[in-house]
Amino acid sequence: MNRMHGRWMIAALAGMTVLGGADEAASADWAVYLGNKGRTNYSTLDQINRSNVSTLERAWVYETGDKGEYQANNLVVDGVLYTPSSRRKVIALNAATGEEIWQWDPAGERSGSGRARQRGLVLWQDATGGERRLFTAVNNFLFALDPATGKVIRDFGEKGSIDLHSGLNTPGIIYRDLLVVGGVGGAGKVRAFDVRSGELRWLFNLIPRPGEFGVDTWPKDAWKTATGLMPWPGQSLDEKRGIVYVATKTAQPDFYGGRRHGANLFANCVVALDVNTGKRIWHFQTVHHDLLDKDLPCPPILLTVKHGGKTIDALAQGTKHGLLFVFDRVSGKPLWPVEERPVPASSLVGEQAWPTQPFPTRPPPLMRQGYTEADASDISPETHQLTLDRIKASPNFGPFPAPSLNETIMFPGFDGGMEWGGGAADPDGIYYVNINEMPWLVQMVETRRPDGSPLHKGERDYMILCGSCHGLDRKGNALAGFPGLVDVDKRKTREQLDQVTRDGAGRMPPFKHLPAAKRAAILDYVLDPAAARDAQAASDRSPGYAFAGFRRWLDPEGYPAIKPPWGTLNAVDLNTGTIKWKVVLGEYEALTRRGIPPTGTENYGGPVVTAGGLVFIGATADERIRAFDKETGQTLWQAVLPFGGNATPSTYQVDGRQYVVISAGGGKSGRPKGGSLVAFALPVTPGD
Secondary structure (H helix, E strand, C coil): CCHHHHHHHHHHHHCCCEEECCCCCCEEEECCHHHCCCCCCEECCCCCCCCCHHHCEEEEEEEEEEEECCCCCCEEECCEEEEECCCCCEEEEECCCCCEEEEECHHHCCCCCCCCCCCCCEEEECCCCCCEEEEEEECCEEEEECCCCCCECCCCCECCEEECCCECCCCCEEECCEEEECCECCCCEEEEEECCCCCEEEEEECCCCCCCCCHHHCCCCHHHCCECCCCCCCEEEECCCCEEEEECCCCECCCCCCCCCCCCCCCCEEEEEECCCCCEEEEEECCCCCCCCCCCCCCCEEEEEEECCEEEEEEEEECCCCCEEEEECCCCCECCCEEEEECCCCCCCCCCCCCEEEEECCCCCCCCCCCCHHHCCCCCHHHHHHHHHHHHHCCCCCCCCCCCCCCEEECCECCECCCCCCEEECCCCEEEEEEECCCEEECEEECECCCCCECEHHHHHHHHHCHHHHCCCCCCECCCCECCCCCHHHCCCHHHHHHHHHHCECCECCCCCCCHHHHHHHHHHHHCHHHHHHCCECCCCCCCEEECCCEECECCCCCECCCCCCEEEEEEECCCCEEEEEEECCCCHHHHHCCCCCCCCCECCCCEEECCCEEEECCECCCEEEEEECCCCCEEEEEECCCCCCCCCEEEEECCEEEEEEEEEECHHHCCEEEEEEEEECCCCCCC
16 A cells, blocks of 8 residues: 555544645645534635635636536546536546546436536445445445446446445445435435445434334324425534434425424434444434425535534534534434424315424524515615515514415525535634525415316326426426426327436436326326316315415515525524625626625635645535635635536645636526636746
8 A cells, every 4th residue: 555545544534624645745635525524614724814815716617518506516536526417417636727638428327317416425434445336326326436447337236236225325425434415306315335345334213203203203104205304405524433424304285384283303303323223312403394494405514623622523503594513423412492483374175284493592583584664675775665565565573484375575585595505614713604695475375276176186296296386387497407398298198207206307306106006197287187087086075285485585686585685604603693794796897887885696616724724615696616715705716617616616636736616507596507616726937
């Protein structure tokens, strides 16, 4: 085992920034998704620092050839950068030049071509420093690749892959010879697989079975039919203690819980598991019986703080509604009291909304927790009056309005607060995170005809299960990236559609848990609504409701219908539970030219913090990447990207030169789509 590989192995197993080569400072890797297994997005590199970041320049650009929501946080190991494209190709590049080394396309594998969001990869190396494996997911399949060649390792699973029976958008996490993964869609499980064979080593049910902890928080036998609890945001790992921390999503249907009464553990939870066995150690539920799609959007961050005169190994968990929960990561005890506060009751027949929700007393909320008349937009007199009129007609009831048949302003909104980009943390216990302050609209509709007669069962189930993504009118949601289904029969056969609804594809979760007759009835409606409406009506006459769809509330000019800021970057001191600084993140040049101060923009993707005193972040709707002073929040540098950098950057060092690289694919906030990978570095001077 050579020295570089040996040092890489030791550091990677410890989840640390990696040094290698004869010169200790010559190279430093970004070998783990989000920087390390604590998911802190922190780098010890300081070649790029406050004094010279203003001279940062573009070093190289690579075009993936794919267009879409390219959101990868890229791995860099031994001078090789590994990136998953928006269509699930895996590409290896020379990290110093951007030159392609190899490319793997899953089109010829049993998964078929991939698509949709993929935010990272997992790299494993055995304890002897020899074998390495690179793990990636395509549709429902997990593949093992040889990092040196990009070829599938055929002794893994079934000829190189295993069927997860669910999608995967965030990578898993490695512990010794285990790969722990979550997923998208399905009945709700955390699973650990053997990295060599693909054998399932343990499984934790997020919807408890009889005899398991939490089963009493659901209706009897709910585990047979309940779904939606796959932990898509990702995991973090305390390797020394052998504890993996999982953030989970909402149970489905997201907006009507009349058939899942109870708190619904382990939805909307941070769950600490013994990584060797999958046994539960502790949990905390951030939303009880969620009715508002407030799934935890990002993995927990592990950091160390000073609290009550002691040094505490802590865990910080961000939420879509801009609250930050902080725990002792060993005991699960909150560092500051968490209060259960009353929230509005539901007016929907059959619903039993939970009467209270948890609010941490520290840190303070990182965004406004409601929309009042004082928050009406002020970018023009016309917009101000329009937003005033709308808030009077569709009032906001704080962060937990109970969905009803009346339209309500949803603020905080559905996409954050915090979003999947998450935060970053430095060794001083300071947490950095970007925040959205976007209003949305929420409304339920009855799944019955105006005359009171029940809908055809396929139409009703489409509204409940599919309408929130593909639209109640089947026209899709372009801003959210959900395709329309009008005339879908001209693009796909019924057999192809049946396979997609059964097995899932891309962002589409599998619905194989549904009876075949129910899936068939939904397809009857999708393919021929008129005929379906004339067919046999639903026999179930119980009250039913469906979500009217995800709708951002924008003003007539297309800007968020609320007083700025619309996006911020925040530094929170988790030693004291106080906000250290807050600055706007992003700018609309058209508004600036009108004399309006920078407003911030809707933002997706997270920050990276470095020992050079900098916070790097793209994320904004103005196609920029920026560097901020981590002490003050002052903008020290910015550069234009070819497309929006809706991804968390990586930083690494090769042959003595530090780079910052970001995936720039755009596609969010209605912006143009692409597939560029852009790296920045300090200028090379003669003699370097």
